[in-house]
Amino acid sequence: MRAILDAIVTKKSGGTLSNETVREVVEGYTSGEIPDYQMSALLMAIFIQGMDYGETLALTRAMAESGETYSFPNCVDKHSTGGVGDKVSLTSLPIVAACGAPVAKLSGRGLGTTGGTIDKLEAIPGFSVALSREQFERQVDEVGLAIIEAGNLDPADKAIYALRDATRLVDSLPLIGSSIVSKKAATGAGHLLYDVKRGSGAFMKSTEDARELADLLVRLSGDLGVRAAALISDMDNPLGNAIGNALEIRESMKLLKGEEVPADLAETARSVAVRLLELKGMHDPEEAVERAISSGAAFEKFGEFVRAQGGDADALEDLPVSDSVREVSAPRGGYVAVVRALGIGHAALALGAGREEKGDTIDPGAGVEILVKAGDLVEKGEPVARLYGGRNVEHAEELVNEALELSDEPVERPPAILDGL
Amino acid sequence: MRAILDAIVTKKSGGTLSNETVREVVEGYTSGEIPDYQMSALLMAIFIQGMDYGETLALTRAMAESGETYSFPNCVDKHSTGGVGDKVSLTSLPIVAACGAPVAKLSGRGLGTTGGTIDKLEAIPGFSVALSREQFERQVDEVGLAIIEAGNLDPADKAIYALRDATRLVDSLPLIGSSIVSKKAATGAGHLLYDVKRGSGAFMKSTEDARELADLLVRLSGDLGVRAAALISDMDNPLGNAIGNALEIRESMKLLKGEEVPADLAETARSVAVRLLELKGMHDPEEAVERAISSGAAFEKFGEFVRAQGGDADALEDLPVSDSVREVSAPRGGYVAVVRALGIGHAALALGAGREEKGDTIDPGAGVEILVKAGDLVEKGEPVARLYGGRNVEHAEELVNEALELSDEPVERPPAILDGL
Numbered sequence: 001m002r003a004i005l006d007a008i009v010t011k012k013s014g015g016t017l018s019n020e021t022v023r024e025v026v027e028g029y030t031s032g033e034i035p036d037y038q039m040s041a042l043l044m045a046i047f048i049q050g051m052d053y054g055e056t057l058a059l060t061r062a063m064a065e066s067g068e069t070y071s072f073p074n075c076v077d078k079h080s081t082g083g084v085g086d087k088v089s090l091t092s093l094p095i096v097a098a099c100g101a102p103v104a105k106l107s108g109r110g111l112g113t114t115g116g117t118i119d120k121l122e123a124i125p126g127f128s129v130a131l132s133r134e135q136f137e138r139q140v141d142e143v144g145l146a147i148i149e150a151g152n153l154d155p156a157d158k159a160i161y162a163l164r165d166a167t168r169l170v171d172s173l174p175l176i177g178s179s180i181v182s183k184k185a186a187t188g189a190g191h192l193l194y195d196v197k198r199g200s201g202a203f204m205k206s207t208e209d210a211r212e213l214a215d216l217l218v219r220l221s222g223d224l225g226v227r228a229a230a231l232i233s234d235m236d237n238p239l240g241n242a243i244g245n246a247l248e249i250r251e252s253m254k255l256l257k258g259e260e261v262p263a264d265l266a267e268t269a270r271s272v273a274v275r276l277l278e279l280k281g282m283h284d285p286e287e288a289v290e291r292a293i294s295s296g297a298a299f300e301k302f303g304e305f306v307r308a309q310g311g312d313a314d315a316l317e318d319l320p321v322s323d324s325v326r327e328v329s330a331p332r333g334g335y336v337a338v339v340r341a342l343g344i345g346h347a348a349l350a351l352g353a354g355r356e357e358k359g360d361t362i363d364p365g366a367g368v369e370i371l372v373k374a375g376d377l378v379e380k381g382e383p384v385a386r387l388y389g390g391r392n393v394e395h396a397e398e399l400v401n402e403a404l405e406l407s408d409e410p411v412e413r414p415p416a417i418l419d420g421l
Numbered sequence: 422m423r424a425i426l427d428a429i430v431t432k433k434s435g436g437t438l439s440n441e442t443v444r445e446v447v448e449g450y451t452s453g454e455i456p457d458y459q460m461s462a463l464l465m466a467i468f469i470q471g472m473d474y475g476e477t478l479a480l481t482r483a484m485a486e487s488g489e490t491y492s493f494p495n496c497v498d499k500h501s502t503g504g505v506g507d508k509v510s511l512t513s514l515p516i517v518a519a520c521g522a523p524v525a526k527l528s529g530r531g532l533g534t535t536g537g538t539i540d541k542l543e544a545i546p547g548f549s550v551a552l553s554r555e556q557f558e559r560q561v562d563e564v565g566l567a568i569i570e571a572g573n574l575d576p577a578d579k580a581i582y583a584l585r586d587a588t589r590l591v592d593s594l595p596l597i598g599s600s601i602v603s604k605k606a607a608t609g610a611g612h613l614l615y616d617v618k619r620g621s622g623a624f625m626k627s628t629e630d631a632r633e634l635a636d637l638l639v640r641l642s643g644d645l646g647v648r649a650a651a652l653i654s655d656m657d658n659p660l661g662n663a664i665g666n667a668l669e670i671r672e673s674m675k676l677l678k679g680e681e682v683p684a685d686l687a688e689t690a691r692s693v694a695v696r697l698l699e700l701k702g703m704h705d706p707e708e709a710v711e712r713a714i715s716s717g718a719a720f721e722k723f724g725e726f727v728r729a730q731g732g733d734a735d736a737l738e739d740l741p742v743s744d745s746v747r748e749v750s751a752p753r754g755g756y757v758a759v760v761r762a763l764g765i766g767h768a769a770l771a772l773g774a775g776r777e778e779k780g781d782t783i784d785p786g787a788g789v790e791i792l793v794k795a796g797d798l799v800e801k802g803e804p805v806a807r808l809y810g811g812r813n814v815e816h817a818e819e820l821v822n823e824a825l826e827l828s829d830e831p832v833e834r835p836p837a838i839l840d841g842l
Binding site (some may be wrong): 005009040049166167168 | 426429430433456457458459460461462463464465466468469470584587588589590
């Protein structure tokens, strides 16, 4: 295989790959013609030498076209770079669907501290993500909201990501960007909002890094024919109070019904919905979003969507969570400086809310409910969290205690949205 | 395997590997525990980021100790970085053995334009390189000269070199240096002369690059307990007149018998012999070398060595070469600017003197005899080379014609030895 050797020779000395070489390498690796040891050498060279925008676009395009592709030019979708307690898809998408913007979402399962959107939806009894292509397209038309599991979409990304993971080459901006955008381009929604998380609980630790990634995602999407925008949102603390699959569905339903939820979740879900409607060209989207919630249209839309995919919409009012509950109390009084998202994520994982390894089974009723937010004043002994689930409870309590940082000085509540483009 | 991931993470960001990590990686890769795709990623990182001297020494030491090792603290050996018509081992080593410095050489087969020392020796009827360890050690004691094929020596180098070759990562100074020195350290000779070739027909194109490699080889060897020196010699032109296995043995015998051979070969062989004897601490080595040749002792020593390894020493006087001979004539008159070594090497390869791929059979009688040297004035139609062997003769003639560059201006004869350390 000539192309991979050309690519290695070019990239090891800091040169620029041609579009044709990039395409041949992606095709050759996806087909199995290029061995792992040559591909990993190239990925290391890309990691160290970087790729310019043209190379990154060529890689993204070749990956997007490596498997099955969909096309929903009229639809909207969103993508989050991943966070703890992130229920923005579960809330913003029914809202925009209720506002008349159809949503076609192909999603993945979570591998990390907590479940992905698909895992969360499967906490609803009967809910299925195994729709045929025809069923999916019909539901997008008829309900205006459908979410299924990505199947043979972007096999190049699956293969390259697994190799990057096994060679510690995940944290490369052009490789992250091409991985995200190629999957989204293959799912084919015409309007896309990227929710780029930054903070200690996110992949991007600083706002600057998050902005750089957001820029790249929006630019790549645009060049692949997708109208895109991005928000940069905070992930030092978990989003909302609930972490865990059924717990997050419950909190999402509260938001959709107009009940009170933490301000960070309310603000992020609304901002994403507004930006998606703006991308669709809607005037006064703020008002539309408020009306969809206050009228009950968003909650109704979610129920319609759940029923269409076989789920028990009546169960949404009081979704069962684990009977095994332990309350965690504040070890002393003080102002909450931060409830570290990563620590809470690990606690939820220990309780059974996520997968440590591919193939692990999830306990849908397990998770953590945070009872205090950064900026709150707590007294010693006051309950600060509830742990749901019977696995590793002692360890989870330790993790929650470590995640909670108290200060003697008053703490300002951090903003939910840090930037947008 | 923790060590390889640590090494990748360290090296991808330009850090320095610990001695322990280097050793664990070498052991893990040699045993097959570390997969190729992780090792190739690390090799690419090393290629791009480099390795400092300490890392290179740790790698060299770990590779040297990865398999069987020998110890001949009293013996001398030499290593050439490879060239066309390079018969310096065949000539300098019998000379130093005749001067009383015992030689224990473990050598490899050639993969490249012409054969290695082992292939050349096997052009002698009956000669065998398959001695047991005991036979080898006894012959070193009794004859003072033994050359065998390196067996299970430095398996780490074999594995790593094959992977570097398959991922285009051969041309890295620390990887070249550790590959060469680890093999020589495993063979255990206490005194070592490196003949580093530079020029269009060598791996190192410039004298500066050759000097950098020579420095590294000498320093690494010293730190592994080997007394070492280096020469930098010219490889724009082939060394001597003969290229091809039996042809090179014949030319070597002429030198050992004190007959006239081209000055570049005579000078290089003598310089290497003198430097080896200096390393052994001999006074006035120049005189000893001249006496070994003029007295016939060097030629006799070679015959004794050949007989000890089962070869027909009587055949050395007139070793058979191919019957199929074609003469190449000068296309015009002029001064010989250069007889490009690489082109002549390819011509010899085409005629059957070397292996294009591992496992190819060599025609010991095939090769090229150059009849003119850089600086010579030739007339149109004058014979400039003879081709021996029946394979690809037309193509070989073309290659020789392309390799010969004539000038209208007088050309100075290039020096054989460019530098020493």
